[in-house]
Amino acid sequence: MIVNSERAIALTCPACQVIQEHPFSLFTISRQPLQLLCRCGFSQGHLRKLKRNYELDVLGVDGDRVRLLLSRNELIRTPLRNIFSTKNGQELGYIGSPEAVQEAIVTGSRDFVAESGDFANPQIMREILAMLQDLAEQHKIRCECEHPSVGIDIYADKVELVCAFCGSMVVIGASTHKHQERLSRVSEIIMEPCTAQYLEEWLKPLT
Ligand SMILES: [Zn+2]
Ligand SMILES: [Zn+2]
Known part of the structure; x- marks a missing residue:
């Protein structure tokens, strides 16, 4: 099986509230942490290799610090995974193949805009x-x-x-x-x- 080492993570920035995509390679991330820097200049945290896992240490949408461990398999083989805050269950973003992450950003945000106006409350x-x-x-x-x-x-x-x-x-x-x-x-x-x-x-x- 060929493993594509190109991955992407997309997270909503607590400073500007825009979802920011960060492409990365599994090879480079094993040598140095990926700093998750938003276009607005806000540093949300990092993704780094921690023994056999990958540690995501970021600030969530409401500014709470969220730390998640992703297994190697999860990161390599799952095409798309939603990332939720362990504190309040809020959706932070997505991690997976660059194509799937890109698609989730597009469809996810469109759904939200379409739906939120339709809610009674x-x-x-x-x-x-x-x-x-x-x-x-x-x-x-x-x-x-x-x-x-x-x-x-x-x-x-x-x-x-x-x-x-x-x-x-x-x-x-x-x-x-x-x-x-x-x-x-x-x-x-x-x-x-x-x-x-x-x-x-x-x-x-x-x-
Ligand atoms: Zn930002
Ligand atoms: Zn049932």
Whole structure:
């Protein structure tokens, strides 16, 4: 198998809020760290080789420091990986092949612009999505069926978690403060196979 050593990482800059792409080669990065310098002059951090892994040490969109370890395999073989903050689940950017990263920047930003104007309450929707992201990162969203594969469908005023395997679905309202508050008390979302349920009926609060 031929391994292409050309990779790219794209991160949203906390200073200018623009997503900045940084191409790099796996060969050069093993000798010296890649400094992630934005076009605006802000230094976001670095990506460097750390024993058998690669360490990403950057400032996230809201200025929090985020440190992630990527395995060698992950970096070499995954065509595209989303990078999320380990602190708040916020999406920071992408890493992968230069083509895939480029495409993700183009389609990703276009989607966001198209969608955010359609939300009943963009602020609430953002909070709800961030909370769901957080739960997903901690593996706290799952379906109890044989081959769980939970995806997310976003509408103007609600979010649906859908298991692609069994069709189980959870509907989460995402337009009022009450919706936001309700979800903030949820510590885990476990979907029952093949049934549609509403969040408020059965999700267990933290306490
Ligand atoms: Zn910048
Ligand atoms: Zn399922």
